[in-house]
Amino acid sequence: MALPFFYCSGYDPAQKNLILDEETSRHVVQVLRMKEGEELHLTDGKGHLGLCSITDANKKHCSVAITKTTFKPSAARKVTIAISLVKNNNRFEWFLEKATEVGVAEIIPLLCERTEKERFRHDRMNAICISAMLQSQQVWLPVLQEPQTFAEVITATGSSVKYIAHCLEGRKSALPANASDVSSIMLIGPEGDFTPAEIDTAIAKGFMPVTLGETRLRTETAGIVTAVWLVQAPSRISE
Numbered sequence: 305m306a307l308p309f310f311y312c313s314g315y316d317p318a319q320k321n322l323i324l325d326e327e328t329s330r331h332v333v334q335v336l337r338m339k340e341g342e343e344l345h346l347t348d349g350k351g352h353l354g355l356c357s358i359t360d361a362n363k364k365h366c367s368v369a370i371t372k373t374t375f376k377p378s379a380a381r382k383v384t385i386a387i388s389l390v391k392n393n394n395r396f397e398w399f400l401e402k403a404t405e406v407g408v409a410e411i412i413p414l415l416c417e418r419t420e421k422e423r424f425r426h427d428r429m430n431a432i433c434i435s436a437m438l439q440s441q442q443v444w445l446p447v448l449q450e451p452q453t454f455a456e457v458i459t460a461t462g463s464s465v466k467y468i469a470h471c472l473e474g475r476k477s478a479l480p481a482n483a484s485d486v487s488s489i490m491l492i493g494p495e496g497d498f499t500p501a502e503i504d505t506a507i508a509k510g511f512m513p514v515t516l517g518e519t520r521l522r523t524e525t526a527g528i529v530t531a532v533w534l535v536q537a538p539s540r541i542s543e
Contacts, residue, residue, distance in 0.1 A: 307355075308336060308344045309438045311445070315348035317373045321359070322346070329366035332358070344368070349437060349445030351375050376443050379407065382487040383534045386412035386457045387527045388419045388494035397432050399524035404436035404446055406531040413451040418496035424451050454491075454502055458509045463489035468511040469526055471497045476515040479533050490514075490530045492523055 310328050324332065332338050340361050346354040346368070353374050360367035385408055390396050396413075403411060411433075413424055430448050437445050452460075465488040467479070491498075491506060498506075507513060516529050 306441070308332070308338070309441050310344060310346050311349060311434050311438055312346045313348065315346050315352060315354060317352050317354070317370075317375070320370055322356070322368050322370060324366045324368065326364050330363050332366050333361050333363040343371075346370075347437075347443045349434070349443070351378060351443050353443050378409070378444050379535075380486075381535065382409040382463075383531065384408070384410040384412065384461070384463055384487070384489040385492060385527055385530055386414045386452070386461075386489060387492040388414045388416050388523055389421045389424060389451065390495060390523050391421050395522070395524045397429065399527045400429055400432045400448070401436040402528050403531045404433045404442075405440045406528070407442070407444075407535045408446050408531050409444070410447045410449070412449045412457055414457060414491065414493075415451050415453045416494050416502060417454070417499050419494045420496075422451065426450055454498075455505075457489075457491070458506050458511065461489050463487045465489075466506075466509075466511040467491065467514045467530075468498070468503060468506045469493070469514050469516050469530065470503050471520060472500065472503065474513065476513045479514055479516070479530075488534055490534065492526045492530065495523060 312324065332344065338358055338361060340358050342358050344356050346356055353376065354370045355372040356368035356370050358366060359369050385403060387399065400411065415422060433446055433448055464486040468491040470493060491511065503513065516526055521529065
């Protein structure tokens with residue numbers, strides 16, 4: 305049976321002992337009813353995984369001894385999804401959860417001309433990403449940015465390969481059958497799609513216009529299609 309898996313932002317691989325925060329301590333001691341001597345895993349969301357043994361099962365400040373630390377390098381293929389906020393919070397939260405499980409490296413909430421909602425609770429949304437990381441037993445937490453304007457994202461991105469998915473008529477490519485092993489970014493628009501001016505501006509900045517298929521997808525669905533394709537597609541076409 306897999307050991308319980310927890311997140312600790314203050315986890316230091318050089319430490320030998322650590323006191324868990326109150327929320328984690330309560331879950332370990334009161335919910336899971338773990339005792340001294342039992343083991344659990346801790347991650348900092350930055351590639352480190354610690355094997356720990358409980359030394360003091362206190363429900364407010366549980367103490368653990370770190371017996372082993374391993375490090376898993378991040379994937380060579382870094383995928384960033386800049387996706388418009390949507391009116392329904394539940395739908396955006398669903399996207400965050402699934403994108404984290406798939407292995408997206410960075411998520412940028414995008415503010416476009418037709419974005420209908422700008423309120424964003426970063427603490428709640430980041431907590432959803434943490435929960436999804438732990439559920440899928442990963443050691444890399446996606447970087448969740450604060451909302452950024454469309455202009456900020458297309459100007460500041462350092463990704464090597466840049467895409468914009470939209471529904472307007474015109475010349476568009478399908479996503480490549482083989483994903484690049486370099487950094488890539490996809491822009492996903494709001495429910496009303498990007499404006500023609502936004503699309504033209506992105507193309508002028510080097511973004512490739514792409515289609516995600518023949519059906520019209522919801523914003524969050526388009527985000528997940530992108531995540532699965534760019535993160536998990538083979539790096540080479542089979543011969």
